[in-house]
Amino acid sequence: MQNPQPAARQVSRQVSREQLASQAAALLARLRDKAPRVHCITNSVAQNFTANALLALGAIPSMTLSAEEIGAFVARSDALLVNLGTFDSERREATALAVASARQNGLPWVLDPVFVDRAPSRAAYARDLIVLEPKAVRLNVAEFTALAGHEPLPEAVAQTARDWRSVIGLSGATDLITDGARTATIANGHPLMARVTAMGCAASAIVAACLAAEEDxxxxxxxxxxxxxxxxxxxxxxxxxxxxxxxxxxxxxxxIGGKTLAALART
Amino acid sequence: MQNPQPAARQVSRQVSREQLASQAAALLARLRDKAPRVHCITNSVAQNFTANALLALGAIPSMTLSAEEIGAFVARSDALLVNLGTFDSERREATALAVASARQNGLPWVLDPVFVDRAPSRAAYARDLIVLEPKAVRLNVAEFTALAGHEPLPEAVAQTARDWRSVIGLSGATDLITDGARTATIANGHPLMARVTAMGCAASAIVAACLAAEEDxxxxxxxxxxxxxxxxxxxxxxxxxxxxxxxxxxxxxxxIGGKTLAALART
Amino acid sequence: MQNPQPAARQVSRQVSREQLASQAAALLARLRDKAPRVHCITNSVAQNFTANALLALGAIPSMTLSAEEIGAFVARSDALLVNLGTFDSERREATALAVASARQNGLPWVLDPVFVDRAPSRAAYARDLIVLEPKAVRLNVAEFTALAGHEPLPEAVAQTARDWRSVIGLSGATDLITDGARTATIANGHPLMARVTAMGCAASAIVAACLAAEEDxxxxxxxxxxxxxxxxxxxxxxxxxxxxxxxxxxxxxxxIGGKTLAALART
Structure with a gap:
């Protein structure tokens, strides 16, 4: 009897550049046609740019945090973003109500666990949210390491995605996206993106908008x-x-359209 | 005895393109000369762009919501904007104090009942504010319909303006403005305006700034x-x-100046 | 015995244009190399532009106000900004915790006493903060006059700096900076700076970033x-x-770099 081959542990399949670009182009056309409503719980630093990014792409943002009405707003939305950027009692109450409403209404939601590496109370709170199975968790390397307890080696990230039952979108010089079975890498981007506040928050909101236009x-x-x-x-x-x-x-x-995506996509 | 003619129900008089443009040009010159202070209760998504729109035009914005000081800020202002964009207990307390201060000091105020079509609690709250007779209510078709209980046919809007004792500024592909006696239509604008968050909020703030420079x-x-x-x-x-x-x-x-207004105004 | 000469009261020494420009160029290079973390307590109008100004310059902003975590955020920062722009109970609690954390950790902090001339409660609060010895207080003429109780004649400002044990950065058509022993004047700037909201708040955040890169x-x-x-x-x-x-x-x-500073600096 042979020992298990290292290959047997390679459980996630790499998606090609061409497939990524063509799927994104098709999704983008559907998104602009549908103009999905995306409710965002996000920090006050990021609200304006996040709303403008969603509007630019073709989605309709809403941002209220009021406990009285957030359930109604989420119920009439197509997706929900929960971003921990500025994290206070109002936003925590709003988050509990909004996630409950999303789950009741079968809506996809995204978690962006901003700065969980900076304060332990944030990491604990983010872990409680991950148990509620967001469709996707978008985060950077420091945030992943703080939450997962290990470095983001590709197959370790895939295992974490299976553990969390969420797609992980790990941003970095090369982004890594995995649901545990499939993996994509994206080498696009530019250093100026790190010089504009809320760029990552806006990206997470765009993940939510895409989830409203694509089941997978x-x-x-x-x-x-x-x-x-x-x-x-x-x-x-x-x-x-x-x-x-x-x-x-x-x-x-x-x-942006399919031609630009096809021309510029790098994996 | 004759039956009343249909014309007898046509109570609002249409204002001409030329009159609109020349009145706006004169007002704009006065506004830039006076640099009125406009206190804004608005949502955190819209605060920055609203402040920048007022500054660009020549007005001076302030935005505090603190219950301790909002009365003093409004008393030293020339007009007040109340926008329901994000609607929480802090903003409701601030609104009560600010509207009371505006009424005591004889200052004009504007109501922008954002998203009253999305949550019943907002519509009820907006109706309570309309009883306090804002000089103007600026809103879109969905918001008007939710508040007035009927579609915005021109003469029905004029009747609503008389009922509310407020000027109504109804935004849309063609804007409709009426005080019940006079009506103006404005066909200017561009679809990109709907792709920038807070554009409507900023427009309502500009209504407040104009009320500070014009009695009518x-x-x-x-x-x-x-x-x-x-x-x-x-x-x-x-x-x-x-x-x-x-x-x-x-x-x-x-x-922008009088020449551009005269050249581009469309009714 | 002679009377004291007027010159004897001239306690602050004027710094030259060339020295200012070369010190600023050296500081800017160090700042970009260090990428200091600057925690900002600022109003929701100003948060986005302030964060973007810090990122543009090469610093890393954070903005949380949550009482649970602000102490931890400040402790891991290199400088702190306290801006009174919108002034509510949440920000006052955050300020008390943040200033205590800065003092415990020996971090420089900056006070921007926005609008202290508009409401007496702000002026009283700002005076309580000045007792805690911010490294710098950046403010305009109306704010200085409200806090110091006198007009900002140069040597009176120098005396106030000695009284407060803080550097005063007084903005105006010509800025005046003094620690009581040294004085600098800066005649740069442009009227458009007054037409963008949060420009002063962003300038105060940049003072904080510079304090993180320069002991003096x-x-x-x-x-x-x-x-x-x-x-x-x-x-x-x-x-x-x-x-x-x-x-x-x-x-x-x-x-911006040393060449532009050297070419354009005016005193």
């Missing part, structure tokens, strides 16, 4: 991250710094 | 909506998408 | 105000109004 959460998450990365590259070519870049990426999200 | 609330409201629509068209000609458009409309609000 | 609080404050003024002039040359100016000043903060 892996395809939705990978498409969203490809669209954002390509838009960033496209915008950087026109920008003279982070101020003009922030405007240019909104223009790019509005104008 | 109908002229103030119609002028404000003309200025915003013309600025939007002017900006769209320079924009490549919603990001560059948001900057361009602020530039337009800063640069 | 006078040099840090003067450098920050020179960088902001020169960036404003540079941006105005490219802008068509306040919308394009807001983007252009972020681009300028990103691109």
């Amino acid at each position: 959460a892996f395809v939705a998450t990978a498409s969203a991250m490809l669209i954002v990365g390509v838009a960033g590259e496209h915008a950087a070519a026109k920008a003279e710094g982070p101020g003009s870049f922030a405007a240019a990426i909104l223009d790019a999200l509005y104008n | 609330a109908f002229v103030a409201t119609a002028s404000a909506m003309l200025i915003v629509g013309v600025a939007g068209e002017h900006a769209a000609a320079k924009a490549e998408g919603p990001g560059s458009f948001a900057a361009a409309i602020l530039d337009a609000l800063y640069n | 609080a006078f040099v840090a404050t003067a450098s920050a105000m020179l960088i902001v003024g020169v960036a404003g002039e540079h941006a105005a040359a490219k802008a068509e109004g306040p919308g394009s100016f807001a983007a252009a000043i972020l681009d300028a903060l990103y691109n």
